[in-house]
Amino acid sequence: MIDVAAERADTPGCLDQAFLDSAGSSLPTTRVVDAVVAHLRREAEVGGYRAAAERADDLAAVPVVLGRLLGCDPDLVALSDSATRSWNQFVTAIRWAPGDRILICGTEYASNAIALLQRARIDGCSVEVVPNGPDGLVDLDALSALLDERVRLVSLVHVPTNSGQVAPVREVVECAHDVGALVLLDACQSVGQLRVDVEDLGVDALSATGRKWLRAPRGTGFLYVRRSILEGLEPAAADMRGATWTAPDGYELESGARRFELWEYDVASRLGLKMAVEHLLRLGVDDVEAAVRSRAADLRTALSEVPRVVLRDAGADLSGVVSFTVDGVDAADVRDRLLAQDVTVAVSGLPSTRLDMTARGLGAVVRASPHYFVSSDDIEAAAAAVARVR
Numbered sequence: 001m002i003d004v005a006a007e008r009a010d011t012p013g014c015l016d017q018a019f020l021d022s023a024g025s026s027l028p029t030t031r032v033v034d035a036v037v038a039h040l041r042r043e044a045e046v047g048g049y050r051a052a053a054e055r056a057d058d059l060a061a062v063p064v065v066l067g068r069l070l071g072c073d074p075d076l077v078a079l080s081d082s083a084t085r086s087w088n089q090f091v092t093a094i095r096w097a098p099g100d101r102i103l104i105c106g107t108e109y110a111s112n113a114i115a116l117l118q119r120a121r122i123d124g125c126s127v128e129v130v131p132n133g134p135d136g137l138v139d140l141d142a143l144s145a146l147l148d149e150r151v152r153l154v155s156l157v158h159v160p161t162n163s164g165q166v167a168p169v170r171e172v173v174e175c176a177h178d179v180g181a182l183v184l185l186d187a188c189q190s191v192g193q194l195r196v197d198v199e200d201l202g203v204d205a206l207s208a209t210g211r212k213w214l215r216a217p218r219g220t221g222f223l224y225v226r227r228s229i230l231e232g233l234e235p236a237a238a239d240m241r242g243a244t245w246t247a248p249d250g251y252e253l254e255s256g257a258r259r260f261e262l263w264e265y266d267v268a269s270r271l272g273l274k275m276a277v278e279h280l281l282r283l284g285v286d287d288v289e290a291a292v293r294s295r296a297a298d299l300r301t302a303l304s305e306v307p308r309v310v311l312r313d314a315g316a317d318l319s320g321v322v323s324f325t326v327d328g329v330d331a332a333d334v335r336d337r338l339l340a341q342d343v344t345v346a347v348s349g350l351p352s353t354r355l356d357m358t359a360r361g362l363g364a365v366v367r368a369s370p371h372y373f374v375s376s377d378d379i380e381a382a383a384a385a386v387a388r389v390r
């Protein structure tokens with residue numbers, strides 16, 4: 001069981017508001033903030049290189065703790081500064097050929113879709129959409145019907161940015177692997193709130209961010225790549241961290257996922273990421289998942305009793321992202337009027353998940369994403385504040 005009072009005491013940002021935006025950019029613990037600030041001060045005292053050298057052991061431990069979190073070896077984790085950057089590094093390391101097929105799902109995220117449409121424009125691939133089924137989740141029959149050996153990649157979002165649904169990852173992976181297609185999982189909204197084990201899920205690659213459910217600093221992200229496909233991947237833009245200049249006309253890529261890393265990075269943020277992940281591991285991923293799911297379920301129950309609120313999460317298995325609309329009030333107005341009542345939520349608009357929002361006839365939803373540090377009073381206060389938005 002999580003000691004919510006202790007967690008709240010270590011999260012000053014949650015004390016004077018109902019903070020329901022961990023799907024956007026969560027609140028870090030005091031310890032994480034102090035560690036980041038302390039490192040910035042140390043850089044100012046002795047210079048960035050010496051400051052980093054002093055923390056060499058901690059920096060080397062970042063992929064180790066992430067490997068523990070994801071259930072993989074540390075050398076299969078590449079650190080970056082955002083989930084999108086990590087996701088792109090994987091996609092652009094595949095040598096695409098005209099006629100290659102790429103399947104995306106109905107909840108695809110805008111940045112991913114744009115990058116794949118670039119592959120269509122530049123490399124002559126085709127990007128096709130697997131529709132959602134009646135339950136709002138990816139339609140596995142439609143997926144099977146679309147798959148053939150020309151499909152090289154299936155791009156799947158674990159939990160979308162605009163709703164609480166959880167994708168049937170294993171089922172998608174089984175179908176895709178039957179025809180030899182790779183599965184790239186966007187786990188931005190699942191890592192940190194749900195148990196995510198790359199072996200259990202069977203995915204070939206996975207990207208995620210630090211600032212959301214992991215409660216790490218902004219500007220942190222990472223990529224996991226399955227060992228068996230690593231050697232065939234040539235990063236589109238390796239530098240002297242991912243590779244070594246071994247001869248006037250030659251270079252060698254790192255053998256592990258480190259080939260995807262870039263030389264320069266924000267050391268302080270990365271130290272903060274390590275602390276945030278360690279904190280999660282100490283709390284226990286399963287306890288965190290149970291707490292988040294129960295906060296979100298409580299919020300859905302409370303909102304379902306508010307007149308003119310329509311809950312928008314599809315599917316039976318719902319995570320910590322709660323999406324809703326209020327009849328007759330723009331999502332942005334709802335957000336602003338909630339903020340005026342010290343309730344922080346976000347708006348997820350059509351351009352972020354164009355396929356899903358269009359299919360459901362939605363222009364925007366209000367997104368509330370309570371983490372484990374959110375109290376039951378916060379949930380009640382949030383529902384009461386929504387009831388006053390009219």
Ligand SMILES: *Cc1c(COP(=O)(O)O)cnc(C)c1O
Nearest residue numbers: 082083084109160161186188209
């Ligand atoms: C936030 C988000 C991203 C992008 O993460 P960045 O760290 O901003 O690159 C990708 N996919 C989903 C589903 C997201 O919610």
